[in-house]
Structures are given as C-alpha cells and as structure tokens.
Amino acid sequence: MRFVFAFAPLLLSACVFGGDDAPAPRPAPIRERPSGPVTLNGPTPLATQQCFTDLAKADVRYSGLPDRDFGGGCVVTGAVQLLDIGVPVTGLKSMRCELARTFTAWVRYAVAPAAMQILGSELVRVETYGTYSCRGIVGGGPATAGKMSEHGMANAVDVSGFVLKDGRRITIERGWRSEDPATRRFLKTLHNSACRRFKTVLSPDYNAAHYNHLHLDMGRGPFCA
Numbered sequence: 001m002r003f004v005f006a007f008a009p010l011l012l013s014a015c016v017f018g019g020d021d022a023p024a025p026r027p028a029p030i031r032e033r034p035s036g037p038v039t040l041n042g043p044t045p046l047a048t049q050q051c052f053t054d055l056a057k058a059d060v061r062y063s064g065l066p067d068r069d070f071g072g073g074c075v076v077t078g079a080v081q082l083l084d085i086g087v088p089v090t091g092l093k094s095m096r097c098e099l100a101r102t103f104t105a106w107v108r109y110a111v112a113p114a115a116m117q118i119l120g121s122e123l124v125r126v127e128t129y130g131t132y133s134c135r136g137i138v139g140g141g142p143a144t145a146g147k148m149s150e151h152g153m154a155n156a157v158d159v160s161g162f163v164l165k166d167g168r169r170i171t172i173e174r175g176w177r178s179e180d181p182a183t184r185r186f187l188k189t190l191h192n193s194a195c196r197r198f199k200t201v202l203s204p205d206y207n208a209a210h211y212n213h214l215h216l217d218m219g220r221g222p223f224c225a
C-alpha cells in the first residue's frame with residue numbers, strides 16, 4: 001500500500017471559510033504538537049480492514065494513510081486519502097475510512113441521482129471546505145465547549161457546494177434558502193439522505209456557524225439538524 005503524506009502542518013482553511021468556527025464564541029485553542037505528528041504502529045482493527053476492502057470493491061481509488069497522533073488530542077487512525085470516487089471532489093484531505101466509505105456512497109447514490117432527477121443535469125463536482133482540522137467544536141453552546149471536533153480525528157467533512165454539467169453551481173450558502181424551489185428541494189433531499197447515512201449532520205438550520213456548509217460526521221449520533 002502506498003502512503004501519502006499530505007498533511008499541512010496546520011489546517012486553518014475552515015476558519016477562513018467559516019467552517020465550524022464562524023461566529024463567536026471561539027473555541028479554546030487546540031494545538032498540534034509543534035514538533036510534528038507521531039506515527040502510531042498499532043494493529044489495524046478488523047472493521048477498518050473491511051472498510052479498505054469495501055472501498056477497493058467499490059472501485060474507489062485511494063491511498064491508505066499512516067495512523068498519526070498530531071498532539072492536542074488530534075489523533076487520526078484508519079484514514080485514507082480519496083483519489084477518485086467517480087465524481088471530482090475538492091478539498092478532501094485525510095478521512096477515516098468509514099467516513100470515506102459513507103461519503104462516497106452518499107455522493108454516488110444520493111447526490112448524483114438527485115442532481116439528475118431534480119435539477120436535470122449531471123453532477124460534475126462536489127466542493128468541500130475540507131476534512132481533517134485540529135480544532136474544538138464551536139457554536140454548539142456550553143454542552144460542547146472545549147470538546148474536540150470530529151474534524152480533529154478526520155471523521156468529518158464540510159460540504160459547501162455542487163457543480164452541474166450545465167454550468168450551475170449550487171452552494172449551501174445561497175441555495176439553502178433559494179427562491180428556486182427545485183434548488184431547495186435538491187438540497188433538502190441531500191440533507192435527508194445524509195441523515196440516514198452519517199451519524200451527525202448539521203445544516204444552516206442548526207446554527208449560524210453552519211450557514212455555508214453541511215457538516216457530515218461519523219462520530220456520535222444519530223443527530224440530524
């Protein structure tokens with residue numbers, strides 16, 4: 001298996017775009033170890049091995065990533081870098097395998113068919129604000145204050161938009177409350193499907209921090225908002 005070392009030292013893109021961090025209060029800072037990540041050499045659990053097999057069987061091209069402890073509680077195990085799931089996806093870094101498997105199925109069997117059926121055009125790109133980011137949860141109130149985001153374990157992806165073959169670009173930010181009923185129905189359909197597949201789904205209806213993306217994770221749940 002080929003290993004890809006594709007980690008930026010500190011991924012702040014989610015802060016730039018809003019991510020989970022958009023409005024105050026800001027989280028207690030969670031910092032990666034300045035000296036860099038430590039590679040872990042534990043055994044690969046059977047469920048993770050099965051997940052790798054499932055990805056390969058589904059004709060997904062990916063690279064396995066080493067298990068790593070980045071410090072600050074940010075530990076990533078059983079992760080992959082998706083290379084080709086059939087539809088180009090921007091912004092993906094490391095994802096835990098179960099997240100990658102669920103995301104791939106959602107794009108293929110929910111997003112792509114909905115684009116064709118509801119908007120009458122082929123899905124040609126999915127845009128994201130990324131996956132792994134060592135940070136705490138923001139905007140969730142006292143219950144989540146100081147808790148590590150699922151992004152810190154590469155167990156979450158923030159999806160921001162969809163591009164169709166006819167040139168349309170449907171973003172969560174502009175499309176969620178669009179005046180066009182088909183656009184709204186397309187995004188609601190994707191949201192409903194995501195809630196059946198992922199453990200936690202957060203939309204612009206959840207809080208102001210999610211005004212411009214769908215947060216999809218495989219942590220605790222089910223929680224659909």
Ligand SMILES: [Zn+2]
Binds near residue numbers: 156158215216
């Ligand atoms: Zn998120």
